Each structure stands twice: as structure tokens, then as C-alpha cells.
Amino acid sequence: MSEGVNTSIGASAALDYDAQLMLRVRDGDGASFTELLEKHRSPVVHFLYRMVQDHAVAEELAQEVFLRVYRSRNTYEPTAKFTTWLFRIATHLALNWLRDGKNERGQERLDDVTGDGPAREVPDRRITVEQRMVYEVRLDEVRRAIAALPEKQRAAVLMHKYEEMEYSQIARALDCSESAVKSLLFRAYETLRARLAHMA
Amino acid sequence: MNCPIRNEETAELLLAYTARRLDPAKTAILESHMGVCPECAEFRVRQEMVWQALDTWEAAPVTPDFNRRLYRRIEFEDAAPWYRRLFSTPWTMWKPAIPLACAGLLVVVGFVLDHPVSRTAPPAGAPAVRVSVTEAEQVENALDDLQLLRQLDSSTASAPSETM
Numbered sequence: 001m002s003e004g005v006n007t008s009i010g011a012s013a014a015l016d017y018d019a020q021l022m023l024r025v026r027d028g029d030g031a032s033f034t035e036l037l038e039k040h041r042s043p044v045v046h047f048l049y050r051m052v053q054d055h056a057v058a059e060e061l062a063q064e065v066f067l068r069v070y071r072s073r074n075t076y077e078p079t080a081k082f083t084t085w086l087f088r089i090a091t092h093l094a095l096n097w098l099r100d101g102k103n104e105r106g107q108e109r110l111d112d113v114t115g116d117g118p119a120r121e122v123p124d125r126r127i128t129v130e131q132r133m134v135y136e137v138r139l140d141e142v143r144r145a146i147a148a149l150p151e152k153q154r155a156a157v158l159m160h161k162y163e164e165m166e167y168s169q170i171a172r173a174l175d176c177s178e179s180a181v182k183s184l185l186f187r188a189y190e191t192l193r194a195r196l197a198h199m200a
Numbered sequence: 201m202n203c204p205i206r207n208e209e210t211a212e213l214l215l216a217y218t219a220r221r222l223d224p225a226k227t228a229i230l231e232s233h234m235g236v237c238p239e240c241a242e243f244r245v246r247q248e249m250v251w252q253a254l255d256t257w258e259a260a261p262v263t264p265d266f267n268r269r270l271y272r273r274i275e276f277e278d279a280a281p282w283y284r285r286l287f288s289t290p291w292t293m294w295k296p297a298i299p300l301a302c303a304g305l306l307v308v309v310g311f312v313l314d315h316p317v318s319r320t321a322p323p324a325g326a327p328a329v330r331v332s333v334t335e336a337e338q339v340e341n342a343l344d345d346l347q348l349l350r351q352l353d354s355s356t357a358s359a360p361s362e363t364m
Contacts, residue, residue, distance in 0.1 A: 034267075041266060046259035055260050063270050070274055135256070142257045161219075161254050182212055189215065193246045196253040
């Protein structure tokens with residue numbers, strides 16, 4: 001069944017390149033670390049932002065992710081795809097943060113219509129105030145729907161939808177089986193269909 | 201073909217289809233199926249609405265000083281003394297040592313349980329016993345001395361009356 005689903009294009013090439021960069025970091029090449037940082041900084045911050053829904057916290061957690069990558073350079077072994085390892089660290093940090101009960105502030109921020117962090121760019125400056133308000137309402141609804149998902153379902157959906165990760169990668173990042181990931185995604189999308197389908 | 205949404209396991213086909221991650225052969229089969237299956241067609245419409253809704257959520261850009269802050273933290277860590285760096289090491293690096301530490305702890309616990317320390321019956325020949333024996337002898341000697349003194353006192357008290 002799953003063999004019919006496309007694997008991401010050039011996955012093996014990406015594995016080789018990122019892993020090679022990390023091995024160069026292990027050998028003391030700082031430029032390779034910068035390259036890895038430039039390549040993966042935005043996806044990691046965006047994933048963490050959608051997990052914790054607080055931009056400042058997301059950046060702080062992302063800093064910790066890359067700090068851990070740097071600290072682990074001497075013991076790094078390319079046993080898995082680099083991005084899987086990276087998102088595994090990010091997921092663990094996000095889940096720990098959420099479980100520590102620090103998410104209360106994050107939930108409060110959901111009530112803040114203006115949002116947080118750097119100003120979100122509106123795609124087209126010619127849109128009317130009414131369109132802007134509709135956009136904000138829709139966005140708020142999406143954020144609430146994602147925030148309402150159980151933590152693991154949330155992480156699975158974010159990795160599947162926004163990072164386009166394969167089931168096997170999500171499974172490794174979440175420390176569970178591929179069938180468990182399929183089940184998590186099925187239930188999560190079922191919930192989202194019920195909550196968001198009316199929006200289109 | 202069987203209707204995918206009647207089976208949780210095969211519903212991933214439809215998810216993959218709506219995410220455009222299905223290979224062309226399976227896409228063609230599924231599309232022809234959806235032409236005759238209203239349930240699957242509705243599933244596709246609703247799932248595509250979810251994708252569109254999720255697409256509206258664009259994350260805010262990363263702050264420009266992200267790298268600078270990170271490099272400052274790395275420099276700070278590199279300049280830290282070795283013992284601080286040791287404690288900042290990810291705990292996963294200590295993982296191999298955990299079973300060893302547990303085994304060591306079990307050995308110590310097992311040894312302690314097998315050789316309980318008893319306060320009521322200390323082993324013979326231990327220094328504490330020798331001290332107590334010495335004390336007992338001293339007490340016995342002291343009592344003997346007292347008895348001798350008492351006898352001496354009584355004999356000296358009776359001696360002058362006899363002479364007078």
C-alpha cells in the first residue's frame with residue numbers, strides 16, 4: 001500500500017549532502033555548520049512556531065535545537081536522514097515545553113488577535129480591511145484547530161503537511177511505528193476535516 | 201477497487217492523493233474510482249479544503265539576529281571550562297553509561313543485603329568488642345580494689361581496741 005506513495009524527490013541525495021556537511025562539522029569545519037543552519041533554520045523555527053504558537057519561544061527552542069546539533073558533532077553518526085534527526089530533537093523539545101505546562105501563556109496568546117513575533121506579511125497590500133479581517137478570522141480558526149489537536153497528532157500533521165516528511169521519517173521523529181503515524185494522521189485529519197472543511 | 205474510506209489503513213491513499221504525493225498510476229485508478237464513488241469524492245473535497253485552510257497559515261519570518269545569537273551561545277560554551285561543558289553535554293551521550301551504572305548499583309545493593317550490618321551481635325575480635333572487654337576488666341578490678349579497701353578499713357578499725 002505505502003509503496004504507491006511517492007517518496008520525497010531526491011531524498012537520498014539530501015541525506016548524503018546534509019550528512020556529509022555534518023561530518024565536516026565533526027571535523028571542525030564551521031562553514032558547513034553555517035550552511036546547515038541556513039538551510040534548516042526556517043523550517044525548524046516554523047515547525048516549532050506552529051507547535052507552540054509563540055514566536056519568541058519557537059526561536060528560543062530552535063536555538064536549543066541547533067546548539068544540541070553543534071554539541072553532538074563529535075559523536076554524530078549518519079544512521080538516519082539528517083532532517084529526521086533534526087526534527088526529532090525539535091519535536092522532543094517542543095513536546096517537553098508543552099508538557100511542562102508552559103503552554104498556558106501560548107494558549108492565552110491565541111486570544112490575542114494581533115498575534116506575536118515579527119509582523120506577518122500580508123500577501124497583497126491592495127486587500128481591503130474587510131478581506132484582512134476575514135483572513136485574520138480564518139487564520140485564528142486554523143491556529144485554534146491545530147492547537148486543539150493532541151500533541152503527537154499536532155506534530156505529525158505539521159511534519160506531514162508543512163515539512164512534507166515521509167511516514168518513516170515522522171515515525172522516527174516521534175519514536176513510534178509507521179502504522180502508529182498513519183493512525184495519528186488519520187485521526188488528526190478527521191478532526192481537522194470536521195473543524196475546517198467549512199472554511200473553503 | 202474497494203472504497204478506501206471504508207478502511208482506515210487504505211485511507212492514506214486518499215490523503216496521499218490530496219497531498220499530490222501519489223504516483224501517476226495509482227492517481228489514475230483513484231480518480232476513476234472517485235468518478236463512481238460519491239463518498240470518496242466528498243472525502244477528497246473535504247480534505248482539499250483542509251489543505252487550503254492550512255495553507256493560509258504562514259509562519260512569521262525568522263528574526264534577523266537568530267544566527268548571531270546562536271553563535272554567541274556557541275562561543276560562550278566553547279569558552280566555558282571543561283566541567284561546565286561536560287554538564288552541558290546532551291544526556292543522550294550518557295545513555296551507554298546508564299546500564300553500567302544500574303548494574304553497579306545492583307551489585308552494591310546485593311552486597312549490602314547479603315552482608316547486613318548488625319548492631320546486636322558484632323563479630324568477635326572487632327575493636328569495639330575489645331574496648332568493651334577492657335572496660336569490663338577495669339570495672340571488675342575497681343570493684344576488687346574497693347572490696348580490699350573495705351576489708352583493710354575494717355581490720356584497721358578493730359586492731360586498736362584489741363591492743364588497748
